[in-house]
Amino acid sequence: MIKRIINNLLTILLFSVIMVNGQNKLSETYNLMPWPKEIKENNNKVYINEDFTVSINNKEGRVHGAAIKFIRRLTNRTGVFVKEGFPFLNKKNATIKITFNKVADIQLNVDESYEVLVTGKQVEILAKTDVGAIRGLETVLQLIRYNENSFYVGGVTIKDSPRFIWRGLMIDVARHYQPLSVLKRNLDAMASMKMNVFHWHLSDDQGFRVESKVFPKLHELGSDGQYYTHENIKDIVSYANKLGIRVVPEIDVPGHATAILTAYPELGSKKGYDYKIERFSGVFHPTLNPINPEVYVFLDKLFAEITPLFPDNYFHIGGDENEGKHWDENHEVQKFKKKEGLNSNHDLQTFFNIKLQEILKKYNKKLMGWDEIMTKDMPKTAIIHSWRGVNEGFKNGTLTEAVKNGYQAVLSNDYYIDRMQSVEHHYLFDPAGNGKLTKEEEKRVLGGEVTMWSELVTSLTIDSRIWPRTAAIAERFWSVKEVKNLENMRKRLRPISLQLEELGISHFKNRDVILRNITKSNDISSLKVLTGVYEPVEIYTRNKGGTEYKSFSPFTLFADACFADAIDGYNFKKTMNSYLKRPSVSKKKELINYFNKWIKGYNDFLKLQSNPNTGLIKNHYKKLKELSLVCVEVLNGKKITKKVKKEVNECVKVLKEPLVDTELVVLPVIEKFLNE
Amino acid sequence: MIKRIINNLLTILLFSVIMVNGQNKLSETYNLMPWPKEIKENNNKVYINEDFTVSINNKEGRVHGAAIKFIRRLTNRTGVFVKEGFPFLNKKNATIKITFNKVADIQLNVDESYEVLVTGKQVEILAKTDVGAIRGLETVLQLIRYNENSFYVGGVTIKDSPRFIWRGLMIDVARHYQPLSVLKRNLDAMASMKMNVFHWHLSDDQGFRVESKVFPKLHELGSDGQYYTHENIKDIVSYANKLGIRVVPEIDVPGHATAILTAYPELGSKKGYDYKIERFSGVFHPTLNPINPEVYVFLDKLFAEITPLFPDNYFHIGGDENEGKHWDENHEVQKFKKKEGLNSNHDLQTFFNIKLQEILKKYNKKLMGWDEIMTKDMPKTAIIHSWRGVNEGFKNGTLTEAVKNGYQAVLSNDYYIDRMQSVEHHYLFDPAGNGKLTKEEEKRVLGGEVTMWSELVTSLTIDSRIWPRTAAIAERFWSVKEVKNLENMRKRLRPISLQLEELGISHFKNRDVILRNITKSNDISSLKVLTGVYEPVEIYTRNKGGTEYKSFSPFTLFADACFADAIDGYNFKKTMNSYLKRPSVSKKKELINYFNKWIKGYNDFLKLQSNPNTGLIKNHYKKLKELSLVCVEVLNGKKITKKVKKEVNECVKVLKEPLVDTELVVLPVIEKFLNE
Known part of the structure; x- marks a missing residue:
């Protein structure tokens, strides 16, 4: 009896904990991601059999x-x-019955709300727009x-x-070109996670990826033959549109411009410089020359050609990481700065950006740019894309600064998935920051964007860098901020990750x-055994x-x-930490199973040619x-001799070294175990 | 000493056997496919390290x-x-040095010959054309x-x-549409096997897959929205061209025309018939009306639009499997036949084909069609595509008939990979048939084509139906006919199959x-264990x-x-047959390993939800x-009791039933073993 009371109390306590975390208890049963705003359970079930049908109330739209x-x-x-x-059209007793009021125009601020009602024999979907219905x-x-x-x-x-209206994924197709099929499947996956902005990073030092009929050398000399034709771009934009996803293109200027200058060196800031498509990664010096009027003629014509391909109201002009070295080395530029009273390269870049903004305005585009564009003369219509935070020397992050300055802003700092950090790291960051914003300021936080920089990915590996972590971040962008139980998120992410294969x-x-x-x-x-506990080394x-x-x-x-969040690694660490706190036979058995898996893995590995x-x-x-063999013995109660200790140290020394750019994520906890 | 002599004799004997089979002994060392015409070994080795470079003598071309x-x-x-x-261009000491004389025009009869010379520190490739060089x-x-x-x-x-100048793969994109990415990777794989014709089956009862600006209803109503735009087609044709692959399009008429008639029912042979895109598989009745002049106006305009998209001289008009049921039911058609002295529907189809041939001629296209088009009035410029052989009632196959009649012909009968038969089945068929052709007749055999009909494949599974079997068939098309050692082919096919993943x-x-x-x-x-011994049921x-x-x-x-040629199935059968002939401890052990694999597999399977x-x-x-447990016991010398015998029969009965359209390929040999 007492046991039952305790059990009941424990249950209540458990639910309370869940509630404290703001997590609906149904999230233990349903693997929804992103977690919806309101959900209630009922006793209905709608079975899926050969009579399954879908009905819509309107053939128009998506x-x-x-x-x-x-x-x-x-x-x-x-x-x-x-x-x-x-x-079917308007079939009353269809299994799934969808009703929406109007076809949305895919721009910022589409109504994406919807309701799902599972009644006796039917699943009803109600939405104001077709985009809401597909969500x-x-x-x-x-x-x-x-x-x-x-x-x-x-x-x-x-x-x-959704909580935020901007839930984006940026894909850098400059460092490594990505075929249309890669983009399309990622757009599908984005839509499955209710994301709505595809930010297409189309140019950088390593490549200019847009066909230009006006300046054909751009794709001929600036892309190694790997670029998107106008037809390709229309194809992607249309594909995204059908999924309710906006496409925001980025042509990065005035820095990150090596590919452009490979094609048109006369637009560069350093005369006689040998511009060549960059093969390495980093921040480079080639920069458009802001005092050359031809640069603006070029950009005007280029935007006149390119902007009509992208129906979105926003155009991203990059603007990041220009250190201005080639400006410093250019005497004319220096003279110009003095003459115009521009005190710094930053001021000069503002001069450039303002001109660019005017050009974009001609083509009905609003400007978006990385946070470096935020200078005193930048109009408040621009969207600030925040990529710099504490680690980049901005105590509160540039997002906070931007919204406090009256700009609308989108957060990407903390969502750099190319850094191969754990899903937990990204999941816990809130686009609206540390809670120090006023209500008005918070309204100006449009949302966030996951950034997939592609220095170290090809079309073979890009999906495993984006997914499944981006699904969890998508939840951060969509769900209420109280949804943040890590264990529960991980539990839901597993089946979601499998379903992405569809x-x-x-x-x-x-x-x-x-x-x-x-x-x-x-x-x-x-080797699969190894990928369970090795992760690519983090950050850069x-x-x-x-x-x-x-x-x-x-x-x-x-x-x-290898992936971030190696699955055995995570589970082993959890079990070992728990074992170290409170040993038990079952935990010991579990740990021994892992060690045996690695021992067997090595023996199997030896059979390979x-x-x-x-x-x-x-x-x-x-x-x-060898380390695993020792650990099994220790778990079984054997004492470590001095000789074995030496062997262990030798093992640890080797295992601490990166293995082809990966690290053994269970090593610290094994060391802890052996040192206890 | 005697042992050495015997060994040497054995070696000589072994080589003789290989030579009897026409197989070069180097095919035991090198995993080349298709096997080259002449190959000699030398003592050189060219290592691949960071200094690896490639040089070409000409930047033009492929x-x-x-x-x-x-x-x-x-x-x-x-x-x-x-x-x-x-x-590099003309770098003397490059690791790979490529020299070719001219850029080929991709039509029938490109020179694809080449030489590879591995000298001290260099690999030289010499070829007459750029296509030869890429081979x-x-x-x-x-x-x-x-x-x-x-x-x-x-x-x-x-x-x-190559032995044959026509080494093709047909992909049916009508029954199941295939995205460009699927076609492109298959083109790459074809080129890796030195195939040179992509036959694109673009229309059938289940879909018309080409955008038509002249008759937009074709793709709007006839494709479920899954079709190739003109840009898409140009993209594929250009992609194939770069690989030295011709693209031969097929618009199948007058039968297999349900999709066309769904768009333009007025062109059909049966008035008032409710034409709808076909969802099932088989031979259907909807047929163009050969006595309606509008049909020829339609085809003329359609070909005027479509033929320029395909630079190849040949155009495939299908022409197969028209049973003429709707013609029989049409009074006007019957009257016309009488009036024109056309005795059969076959004659009527000839009438249609001749008109079609004239239209194609206007657009500089030569006609190709399935073997039904071979009638007395068909000009000898047409290529006959032979799909019917012994099983379809043609004792010598239609290919023999065609070349004896003076036509050039391409063989596909025996290369129907959708039938899911073993690689050996296809590999042993020679396009030039049973050796009853004269030299002149054999010259008219252009080669062969693998046909990938897509009733039962989607883009998820099409690759596993095409590959790796098509690699072996590609060898049949390229290599001399004496290359036909099955064991050796299988040995080479394994690494080739893995490399296709690249x-x-x-x-x-x-x-x-x-x-x-x-x-x-x-x-x-x-389940992976099961796919090792289960194969999709064969043929239809x-x-x-x-x-x-x-x-x-x-x-x-x-x-x-599941695949054709399930790997464990093949190996198990071989071992078991060998064991039954001559038991040994090692074979017994191997067999027991297989049985234990299946026993363990089931136990693991039970752990799944x-x-x-x-x-x-x-x-x-x-x-x-259960059957495996018995077999292990029998292998270990235990006698089967009556009770066990009954259990075995029960097992066999169940296992003989197809398992979700697959069959347990080791069952017959296990039965044989248990009955001995």
Whole structure:
């Protein structure tokens, strides 16, 4: 009896904790992501069988096409042979009944709210716009559950709408070009996470990726033949539009302009400089010459050509990381600065930006730029894209500064997924910052953008860098700020991550492609074991100084097969930490299983035919095995002798070294264990 | 001493056997596919290190681009960080030095010959045309070998050229539309196997896949929105051209025309018929009306629009499987036949074809069609595409008939890879048939074409149906006819199959995607075990009558994760057959390992959370486990009791039933074993 009372108390306590964290208890049952604003459970269930149908109230707009894709995903996921493969118009008793009022114009501030009502035999989706309805369809796909005999939609009532209106993903296609198919599957995945802005970073030192009919040398000399034709761009914009995703293009100027200047060196700030497409990574000096009137003629003509391809009202002009070295070296530029009373290169860049803003205005575009553009003369209509925070020397981050200055702003600092940090790191950052904003200021925070810089990714690996972490960040942008239980987020992220494969996201499958390439074999089990506990080194430890890798270096290495948040690593650390606090037989058994997995992994690894790439891994793996053997003995109560201690130290020394740009994430906790 | 003599004799004998089979002994060392015409070994080795460079003698043509792709593949495969990522022009001491004489015009009869000479420190590629040179580059990629410390190009001298000038792959994009990315990666894979014709089956009852500006309803009403724009087509044609691949388009008329008639029913043979895009598979009745002059106006305008998109001299007009049922039902058609003295529907189709041929001639296209077009009035300039052989009632096959009639012909009968038969089945068929052709007749055999009909494939599974079997068939088309050792082909095919992943071919990776979808888990090891011994049911056992599957049915079933030539199945059968002939301890051990794999597989399978799709597999797997347990006991010398015998029969009964459209390929040999 007392036990029951305690149990009940514990349950209540558990729920309270969940409530304290602002997390609805249904998030233990339903794997929705992003978590909806309001959700209630009911006793209904709608089964998915061959009679499944979808009805819409209007063939115009985005829902018809989205419903077809929805049916394909549903049948593929469940294996159910539906009789009707296309949606009906106004079919009363359809399994899924969708009603929306109007077709949205895809610009900032689309109404994306929707409701899902699971009644007796029907799932109803209600929305003001077609975009809201397709957001609802994604929710319904996440509501599909199963038992041994059936798939069904769980009984819930949902009222949902986003917290922020700007929920973006930036993909840098300059450092490594990405084919249309990569962009399309990522747009699909974005839509599945209710993201609504694709920021297309189209030019940089390493490439200018837009076909220009007016300045053909741009793509001919500035892209290595890897660029998007006008037709390609229209294709992507239209594809995104159907998903309710805006496309904000970026042409980065005046810095990050090596590719442009490779094509048109006469526009550069340093006469006679040998501009060549950059193969390394970093911040480089080639910069447009702000005092050359031809530069503005060029930009005017270029924007006249390019802006009509992008129907969005905003155009991103970059503006970041111009150190002005070539300006300093240019005598004419210096004279000009003096004459115009421009005290710094920053002032000179403002001069440039204002001119650019006027050009964009001609083509009905509002300007957006990285936070360096925020200077006193920049009009408040510009959107400030904040990428600098504490680590870059801005105590409160540039976002806070921007909104306090009256600008609208979008946050990307903290969402740099190319840094290969844990999902938790990104998930806990709130776009509206530390709570020091007034209500008015907070309103000016439009949302956030995940940035996928592509120095170290190719089309083979980009998905595994973007996903699944971006799904969690998308939740940060959509859901109320109180949704922040890490354990629960991780629990929901696992099935969500698997479901991303439906859309072609290749994080799991391309890991295996890389491992087969490393082993030259179909038997990759031993290396897969390693990817469970090795993660790519974080932040910019990989590619130190930007010169370890060139853009054409191989990205088929062991590091490229590894993910942030290595799954065994996470679970092992949790178990070990818990064991160290309070040992138990079951935890001990679990830990021994891990160690045995690594021991067996090494033994299997030895059966592979050696090649230079498996050779790089061998010694590390051997030491992991040796360390594991010791750990099993210690767990079984054996004392460590001096001799063994020495061996352990030797192992740890080797294992502390990066393994082909990865690190063994369980090492610190194993050291802790052995030192206790 | 005697032992040595015997060994030597054995070696000589072995070589003789190989020579009897016409197979060069180097095919045991080098995994080249297709096997080259002449190859000799030397003692040179060219190592691949950071100083690796490529030089070409001419930037014009296809080699420059191909060399860049070559370098990317080489570095990705080896992990070597080369300093130079782009080819040089006329660099004397480059690692790979390519010389060609002229840029080819991609039409029938391009010179594709090349030589590869591995000298002291250099690999030389010599060719008459740029296409020959890129064929040579593919050979060099296959020559890359490795040891523990390095990758290197093995020392050989190769002189190579194709046996047939038509080495094609047909992809049916009508039954299931295929995105550009799927076509592109398959074009890359084709080029890696030195194939040179992409036959694009663009229209059928299930879809018309070409945008028409003249008859927009064709793509608007006939494609479910899944079609190729003119830009898309130009993109594919240009992509193929760079690979030295011709694109031969097919618009299938007068039958297989449901999609056309869905758009323009007035062109059909049956008035008032409700034409609707077909969702099932099979032969259907909708047919263009050959006595309606508007049909020819339509075709003339359509070809005027479409033919310029395809620079190839040949245009495929289908012409197959028109049973003429709607003609029989049309009174006017019957009257016309009488009036014109056309005795059969076949004669009427000839009447149609001749008119079509005249239209195509206007647009400078020569006609190609399925073998039904071969009638007495068909001009000898037409190419006959032979799809009917013994099984379709043609004792010698229509190819023999065609070349004896003076036509040039291409063979596809025997290369229907959608039938999911073993690679051996296709590999052993010779395009020039049974040797009953005269030399002149054999000259008219242009080559062969693999046909990938897409009733049962989607973009998720198409690669695993095409590859790796098509690589072996490509060898049949390229190599001399004496290359036909099956064991050796299988040995070479394994690494070739893995290397196809470099080009994005998804046969392995999408198998795993499907298994993860079935299990809803990342742990697919137990189902992977099954895919080792289960193969999709062959020929048209799957989708009996064409009505089990609709085009929108799920193709994410267990059958879709299985391949022809299941690897464990093949090896097990070989070992078991060998054991039955001559038992040995090592063979017994090997067999027991297989049985234990299946036993363990089932036990692991039970750990998965059940869902309706794993539920379909469960009982089969259980019986396989039970049968395996018995087999292990029998192998260990235990006698089968009556009771066990009964259990075995029960198992066999279940296992004989198809498992989600697959069959257990080891069952017959296990039965044989248990019955002995």
